[in-house]
Amino acid sequence: MTTMQGIIFGIISMFGFGLSNGISKKPIIKIGILQTLVIRMRFTTFLLFCLLLFSKKTYNLKYMLIALGISAFGYIPLLFFYKALEISKVGVVVPIANSYAMFTILGSAILLGETLNSKFILPFGMIIVGIIILSINIKQFKFSKGLIYAFFASILWGIFFVFVSFPVNVLGPVFTSFLMEFMGMIISTTHLIIKKQKIEKVSKKTIMEIFLISLFVVTAAVSYNFGIQYALVSVVVTLSSAAPLVSTLYGRIFLKEKLKFYQYIAILVILTGIIIISI
Secondary structure, three states: OOHHHHHHHHHHHHHHHHHHHHHHHHHHHHHOHHHHHHHHHHHHHHHHHHHHOOOOOOOOHHHHHHHHHHHHHHHHHHHHHHHHHHHOOHHHHHHHHHHHHHHHHHHHHHHOOOOOOHHHHHHHHHHHHHHHHHHOOOOOOOOOHHHHHHHHHHHHHHHHHHHOHHHHHHHOHHHHHHHHHHHHHHHHHHHHHHOOOOOOOOOHHHHHHHHHHHHHHHHHHHHHHHHHHHOOHHHHHHHHOOHHHHHHHHHHHHOOOOOOHHHHHHHHHHHHHHHHHHO
């Protein structure tokens, strides 16, 4: 198992998810979360299909169905997350939801029998704590029902990233990503219909923003799937889950968002954790 290759893919995944989340803010404000999600999944499915044409793939009906099932399962924490955002403030919900890596680490130990090298324990803790501190808004933080939904979203996302390893090891990273995004497209479109919504006329600028988001999501998802073939799931998911670091820096540099002192400390803690894992 070439751990360094897995670490590199994990870092690429972190940048992909982080940039996609950072850019998502604009189209979500313009056309809403669900419409943005539907259009994004159409693009990601198309991009992955194109990539699939040039990739090695293995057909196995059992694991193809497992991949589709995992994708359907992965939509559940997304709904919990959206529900949490509806009834609570972002500063309360996001830090809890972003702590999913610790549940993936626990799940990897139980379901995959992974044993962590002692050198990873400290940096894992630094990254997870750093993510929570980076995302939290202390003034907004108080107990609410949204915390419960965010907590369940975190647990289910943690389990989701463990399960992904099963089809990836048989079908390969690209084919697995395609199947999961394809199922996600079907489910999100069905969700849109159930909500009695339709995709409104979208400006070319917004379409281009969502297409760019899709490129980063594809890069992140495929990189994560490649990463878990080379390194422990717990290592790759911890790096990938540091995406809020990239999103925050994107907001600071390109959206001119102001950061508080404790957020700069959190950024330093996360970066230190990543460096320790990488050396």
